[in-house]
Amino acid sequence: MNRRDFLKNTARVIGGLTLPLTAFKIINPGELLASTGDKTKVRWVFLVDTYKCVGCGMCVRACKLENDIPYDAKVTRTWVERYVITKDGKTHADSPMGARDGFTTSKIDLGIDGYENVKKEDIDKGFFVPKLCNQCENPPCVQVCPVGATYQTEDGIVLVDRSWCIGCGYCIMGCPYGVRFFHPVYHTAEKCTFCYHRITKGMKTACVDACPFGARQIGNIKDPNDPVTKIIMTERVGILKEEYGTKPQVYYVGLDREVK
Amino acid sequence: MMVHGELWTAKELFVYPNEYIYWSIQIVMYPFMTGLVAGAFVLSSLYHVFGIKQLKEMARFALVFSFALLFVAPLPIVLHLQHPFKGINVFMTPHFTSAIAAFGIVFFTYGAIVASELWFLYRKHFVEVALPLKEKQDKTIGEWLKFFIFCTLTLGVYDISEETLKRDHKAIKVLAGIGIPVACFLHGYAGFIFGSVKANALWMTPLMPVIFIMSAIVSGIALCMLTYIVTMEIRKFLASRKMTPTQRFQSKEDLKGVEVSVVRMTAKYLLFFMVFAISLELLDLIFRGYTAVKSWDVLRSVIYGRDFTDIFILQYTIGNLIPLILFLVPGLTIRRTIVGVILVLFGVFMMRWNVVIGGQAFSLSFAGYMHYHMPIIPHDWETFKEGLFGAVSVFILPFVLFWVIAKVFPVFDLKESH
Amino acid sequence: MKSHVYRPLWVVIGLVCIILVARYFYVPKDFGVGERGYMYGWHEKSNELFWKDYKVKYKGSQYCKDCHSDNYNKLMQSPHVIIPCEDCHSPAIDHPMDPQKLQIQKGRELCLRCHYPLPYPTSGRANIPSIDPDTHNPGTECVMCHNPHNPLEGLK
Numbered sequence: 001m002n003r004r005d006f007l008k009n010t011a012r013v014i015g016g017l018t019l020p021l022t023a024f025k026i027i028n029p030g031e032l033l034a035s036t037g038d039k040t041k042v043r044w045v046f047l048v049d050t051y052k053c054v055g056c057g058m059c060v061r062a063c064k065l066e067n068d069i070p071y072d073a074k075v076t077r078t079w080v081e082r083y084v085i086t087k088d089g090k091t092h093a094d095s096p097m098g099a100r101d102g103f104t105t106s107k108i109d110l111g112i113d114g115y116e117n118v119k120k121e122d123i124d125k126g127f128f129v130p131k132l133c134n135q136c137e138n139p140p141c142v143q144v145c146p147v148g149a150t151y152q153t154e155d156g157i158v159l160v161d162r163s164w165c166i167g168c169g170y171c172i173m174g175c176p177y178g179v180r181f182f183h184p185v186y187h188t189a190e191k192c193t194f195c196y197h198r199i200t201k202g203m204k205t206a207c208v209d210a211c212p213f214g215a216r217q218i219g220n221i222k223d224p225n226d227p228v229t230k231i232i233m234t235e236r237v238g239i240l241k242e243e244y245g246t247k248p249q250v251y252y253v254g255l256d257r258e259v260k
Numbered sequence: 261m262m263v264h265g266e267l268w269t270a271k272e273l274f275v276y277p278n279e280y281i282y283w284s285i286q287i288v289m290y291p292f293m294t295g296l297v298a299g300a301f302v303l304s305s306l307y308h309v310f311g312i313k314q315l316k317e318m319a320r321f322a323l324v325f326s327f328a329l330l331f332v333a334p335l336p337i338v339l340h341l342q343h344p345f346k347g348i349n350v351f352m353t354p355h356f357t358s359a360i361a362a363f364g365i366v367f368f369t370y371g372a373i374v375a376s377e378l379w380f381l382y383r384k385h386f387v388e389v390a391l392p393l394k395e396k397q398d399k400t401i402g403e404w405l406k407f408f409i410f411c412t413l414t415l416g417v418y419d420i421s422e423e424t425l426k427r428d429h430k431a432i433k434v435l436a437g438i439g440i441p442v443a444c445f446l447h448g449y450a451g452f453i454f455g456s457v458k459a460n461a462l463w464m465t466p467l468m469p470v471i472f473i474m475s476a477i478v479s480g481i482a483l484c485m486l487t488y489i490v491t492m493e494i495r496k497f498l499a500s501r502k503m504t505p506t507q508r509f510q511s512k513e514d515l516k517g518v519e520v521s522v523v524r525m526t527a528k529y530l531l532f533f534m535v536f537a538i539s540l541e542l543l544d545l546i547f548r549g550y551t552a553v554k555s556w557d558v559l560r561s562v563i564y565g566r567d568f569t570d571i572f573i574l575q576y577t578i579g580n581l582i583p584l585i586l587f588l589v590p591g592l593t594i595r596r597t598i599v600g601v602i603l604v605l606f607g608v609f610m611m612r613w614n615v616v617i618g619g620q621a622f623s624l625s626f627a628g629y630m631h632y633h634m635p636i637i638p639h640d641w642e643t644f645k646e647g648l649f650g651a652v653s654v655f656i657l658p659f660v661l662f663w664v665i666a667k668v669f670p671v672f673d674l675k676e677s678h
Numbered sequence: 679m680k681s682h683v684y685r686p687l688w689v690v691i692g693l694v695c696i697i698l699v700a701r702y703f704y705v706p707k708d709f710g711v712g713e714r715g716y717m718y719g720w721h722e723k724s725n726e727l728f729w730k731d732y733k734v735k736y737k738g739s740q741y742c743k744d745c746h747s748d749n750y751n752k753l754m755q756s757p758h759v760i761i762p763c764e765d766c767h768s769p770a771i772d773h774p775m776d777p778q779k780l781q782i783q784k785g786r787e788l789c790l791r792c793h794y795p796l797p798y799p800t801s802g803r804a805n806i807p808s809i810d811p812d813t814h815n816p817g818t819e820c821v822m823c824h825n826p827h828n829p830l831e832g833l834k
Contacts, residue, residue, distance in 0.1 A: 011692075040713075054803040056791040058765045065769050066735045073261045079277045084798065093627060098277035102791030104811075111271035111628070126798025140459060142718045146360035147349040151721035154713040161725040166349055167342020169282045170360055176459035178276035178624045182264040187342035197732035206736050212760040212792075213802060243554075244458055254800075260274065260625035352701050353709055357717045368693075376686035415689065417682040424682060431683045 042155040043249070044194055045221045047228045047237070048130050050254040053215035055080055055128035057102035062210035064100065066195065075181040076100065077192040078132035078207055083258055084108065086122045091258045103128075129259050130216060132207070133158065133179045133192035134240065134248030141171040141180060141191075150189060156249060157196050162188045176244045194218065221249070264342065267643070268633045275628035281620045283340075285634055285651045288612045290336040291450045291472060292479070293654065295608065297333050298443040299480010300326035301374065305443075306529065308377075308436035318522055320381065321491075322484045324669045327374050328662040334367065336654050339645040359453040362445075370439070370446050377435040379413070380428040382669050384420045386413045409668065447476040454615060461555030461626070462562075462619040467544050471611075474537035479608035481530045482601045485523060487662075489598060491671075492518040523597050527587050534587075534604065538580050541611070558626040566629065567621060571614050579607015735769040738762065742770065749827045756828040766826060786811060789820045 063078050064071050079098030085091050094109040107115040139158050142150050149165035152158045160171075165188035172180040172189060183190040195205035199218065203209075208216045219228025231237070231253070238255030239248050252259075265280030300322045306312050307319035338344045354361035393399065393407040417424075448469040454460075455468025496518075545563070548556060563571060586600040617632050635647030644650050712719030742763045743750045753759055764770060766788060767780045795808035815823075825831045 051800065052802050054792055054801065054806060055796070058791070062736060062765070062769075067732075070261050073263050074266060075263050075278050091627070093274040093625070095274075095277050101787060102794075103796060104787060104790040104794045106796060110273050111275065112631070113272050120797060123798060125800045126796065126803075127801040128803065139718060144358045144360070144457070145355055145720075146358040146363070147346075148353045148355045148709070148720035148722075149349070151712060151725075152714045152718040153726055159725065159729050161722055161728075163725070164346070164349060164353075164722060165343065166346045168337075168340070168360060169342075170358065170453075172278075172282055173457055174459055176624060178279050181278035181280075182282070182342060184261050184263050187264065193729060196729045198734055200730050201734070203734070203738075209736055209738055210762060210765055212762065212765065214760075215802075260627050348704075351697060352705050353720070355716075355720050372686070372690045376690075379686050380683075415685045417685055419682065427681065427683050 040154050041222055043221045044135060044156050044199060045219055045228060045232065046132065046135075046194070046250040047217040047219065047231060048250060048252050049215045049217075050127050050129050050252060050256070052213045053080065053128040053130055053211075054213055055082055055099060055103040056212070057099040058210045058212065059130060059207035059216060060098050060100045062206040063192070066198075066206035067193075069190070070184050071100075073184045074098075075184065075190075077179075077190070078130065081129045081131060081259075082108075082126070083129065083256065084118055084126040085124045085258055086118060087124050088122070092116060092118055093258075093260060099128075125256075127254070127256065129252070129255075130207075131177065131179070131240075132250065133194070134177060134246065134250045135194060137247035137249060138245060140174045140176070140244070140246055144170045144174040146170065153196075157194050158191070159193055159196065160189050160191065162186050165189050176241050176246065177248070268635055268646070270631040270633060271623075271628065272631065273623075273628035274625050275623040275630060276625055279623055279630065281617070281630055281632050283616055283620065284632065284646050285648070286336040286340040286646060286654070288609070288616045289651050289654050290333070290340075291447070291476075291616075292609055292612045293329060293333045293336060293658075294447055294450055295472070295476030295479045295612075296483050296658075297326055297329040297370075297480070298447040298473070299477045299482075300329060300484050301370075301439055301443045301480070302477050303481050303484050303526070303529075305436040305440050308432055309440065312525070315522065315525060317519070318484060318488055318526060321488055321671050322480075323374065323378060323381065324665060324671055325484060325487060325658070325662055326480075327378060327669075328665050329658045330367075330371055330374060331661055332654065332658045334363075335657065337363075339650055339654070359449050359456060362449045366442070366446050366449055370442050373435050373439045373442060377432055377439065378669060379415070380432045380435070383414065383417065383428060384425060385670065386410050387418050387420050390414055391418065413668070444473050447473050454619070459624065460619050461559055461622075463615065465544055467540055468615075471537065471540045471544065474533055474540060475608050475611050477533045478530065478537050479605055481526060481533065482604040482608070485526050485530070485597065486601045486605070487659075489518050489523065489594060489601075518594055520592075520594065523594060524592050527592055527597060527600075530601075530604070531584070531587050534580065534584060538576075538584075555626060558622045562618060562621050562629070567614060567618050570610060570618070575607055575610035575614055579603055579610050583607065733771075735771045736764050737770040737773075739764070745774075752825075752827045756830055758826065758829055784819050784821055786818075786820055789824075789826075 057080060060076055060079055063069070064076060067077060069075065069077060074097065076098035079095050079100075080103075081093055081095045082099075082103055083091060083093050092108045096103070096109040105115075106120070107117055110116055135152075135156050135158055137156070139152055142152055142158060145151075146168060147164060147166055148161075150158060150160045150171055162183075167182065167187050167189070169182070169189070172182070175191075180189055180191045182188070195203075195207075198205055205216075205218055208218050217228050217231075219226040219232075221229050221232070223229060232251050235253065237251040237253055239251060240255075240259070241248070263280060265282045265284070268284060269280045271279070303315070304319045304322035304326060307315040338347060341347055350361060351364040354364055356362070390407065390410040390413075393403060393410070396403065399407060451469035451472030454463040454472075455465055457463045548559065583600040583603045586596050586603075589596075620630055620632070622629055635643040638644035638647050638649050706722050706724070708723040709721070710723070712721055712723065739750070739762050746763075750763075753761075753763075767782055770780065771777065773780055790811060792803075792806050793808045795810060797804045797808075820826075
């Protein structure tokens with residue numbers, strides 16, 4: 001054969017060889033098969049008691065310091081919302097700095113609309129609702145990640161791979177609970193991880209430890225003797241935005257219909 | 261310490277702490293530019309597939325412009341990404357459950373189709389330029405470069421007999437045919453990116469991909485018409501300036517300028533797609549108001565309150581109704597076409613704006629609002645790329661690229677055989 | 679396949695091969711489908727270790743007990759028993775190595791987190807004794823008169 005045909009054939013052979021090396025890594029039936037079946041022993045769930053929460057904001061501060069979220073940045077992995085329902089049926093809600101400094105005024109923070117004075121005698125009920133990532137069973141944020149930078153572990157925690165995240169923000173738009181944000185330093189997607197580095201060592205999350213009133217608790221739903229599991233199974237609990245089908249795993253005692 | 265999005269977001273009433281307008285002007289530009297790409301291609305295919313003879317000149321023009329636009333279309337995304345250099349991860353480990361992951365495959369396929377179609381269209385021209393240069397003994401640096409470029413572009417095929425040219429023609433027809441659904445997919449997936457986000461009450465609708473495709477075709481046709489008119493008029497002006505009075509009587513081609521029949525024909529297709537697009541949008545709005553689900557209260561206050569001017573005055577009236585009237589009134593003139601087409605492009609841009617920015621105008625709490633203050637005067641890289649100047653640069657770049665590419669793929673004075 | 683028509687197809691296939699080869703070198707070897715399947719588990723496995731190994735900063739009150747037993751015991755007898763040490767003092771991290779001294783927040787804002795009056799019906803907040811900061815010794819630090827480790831102790 002002449003030089004031309006030789007070169008052509010060599011190119012063809014090399015091209016054919018590269019395909020099996022690389023293409024089939026994308027679809028590996030073996031891996032997919034292994035991932036089915038429920039053999040897990042741990043599935044983390046969270047319990048929030050809105051009767052106990054007083055809005056002190058210690059949890060928000062602890063989370064920021066534990067997880068190195070810049071203290072003065074206006075983003076946070078967890079926050080507390082205040083709801084004040086007045087006699088005229090209106091709901092006033094706010095979360096100044098995510099309640100990093102607690103609630104030390106009765107005025108409601110309305111952003112560019114300023115502050116709203118609410119008279120004590122007009123209040124029908126008021127309460128505080130801590131929020132954090134729900135580590136959903138069907139996380140829409142993981143579904144929409146184009147590169148596989150965010151994922152869910154076997155025990156249900158949704159994490160973000162900072163080295164792989166391209167910062168497109170699709171996961172942030174995909175979360176119905178507004179839990180995700182861009183880390184101000186790393187410029188990658190960021191969210192509450194249930195302090196994965198603590199719970200996998202037998203500790204509690206920073207926010208659970210910091211709460212003086214026991215409003216926050218973490219547990220393992222697969223363990224029937226876990227006190228959190230017992231409460232979820234035997235008492236009246238609610239979840240947020242059930243209509244989205246995300247199957248969130250943060251349960252609320254005393255969840256009011258006014259909670260947004 | 262500023263968080264991304266904090267600079268141009270103003271929060272009102274109850275907004276979650278982590279909510280900011282993360283998808284800003286560049287995310288408005290991206291579907292706008294890909295829409296122009298898809299629309300230009302569909303226009304070109306109307307001639308190659310359906311054989312509408314009057315569109316012949318427009319077809320070649322549209323295809324080259326579509327190619328120039330294709331290179332610019334990923335630019336808004338690259339500018340928006342917080343880590344643009346890691347952007348190749350979309351090609352390396354695509355997560356196909358995400359609509360954005362389709363970007364790699366769809367763009368590549370579409371690019372391959374347009375490039376191939378252009379190759380078949382211009383192959384004869386490449387050979388005709390490359391062969392004489394090959395013979396020439398002492399070439400200048402410029403001629404060497406030209407020879408190298410055109411030689412590569414022939415892809416080693418120098419046969420320009422009637423037989424092969426006929427096969428070229430068939431290949432173009434096939435590619436243009438395949439290309440139409442791919443172009444639809446190119447923009448449909450962009451619509452799917454928004455329509456599938458159940459977390460966003462304004463975006464979530466199955467109509468979103470279809471609305472996006474229809475308005476994309478509208479914008480593509482409008483842009484091609486505008487660029488065609490402008491280019492032809494410039495050529496006429498330059499040609500008449502260069503000629504002596506006697507020459508002016510001899511060459512009619514350059515002095516022709518814009519051909520009114522071509523414009524009128526294209527305008528008919530523009531009208532058809534415009535009506536389709538606006539019908540779908542109105543259908544979506546009516547449905548939402550009629551079913552009045554949980555999000556309707558806050559959506560209504562955004563659509564009929566805060567964004568009323570943006571939606572009903574700028575997009576629907578100035579961007580749709582007025583051009584509709586301008587094109588429907590009989591006896592369409594070039595001047596009226598220019599005004600109509602510019603308004604249409606503005607209307608399509610406002611549609612993208614109202615979807616992207618409008619969708620972030622209300623909080624996930626349904627009890628608060630966010631206001632978008634686009635950075636106008638840039639004072640650093642962030643305020644440039646996510647501000648007005650970044651958007652304008654993205655819009656201007658295809659025209660610059662088109663001028664460059666037209667040197668290799670000449671749009672005028674090409675002696676064709678088919 | 680002798681027809682020149684397929685020439686562009688070869689170019690495209692060539693480009694795809696180049697991308698696949700580049701992919702082989704660029705993508706980490708442990709990147710793949712995890713336990714949660716392709717939709718929810720597509721990731722680089724070693725990243726889980728990154729998060730598991732993240733540095734723990736809050737050590738918990740039991741960590742402080744042995745060296746600071748006097749304050750600790752006092753706290754245990756008081757209503758402030760429910761407050762972890764690190765809430766008012768910052769996280770221990772590797773104290774006493776690093777940091778050698780922990781910050782103590784002494785300002786009014788710390789105490790007002792719980793003791794600012796917000797008498798909301800149905801909330802535990804309403805049950806906490808509170809003071810009006812505008813009338814109760816404005817401008818003075820709370821710890822001037824109250825011992826945070828035992829607030830019931832006689833006023834200083």
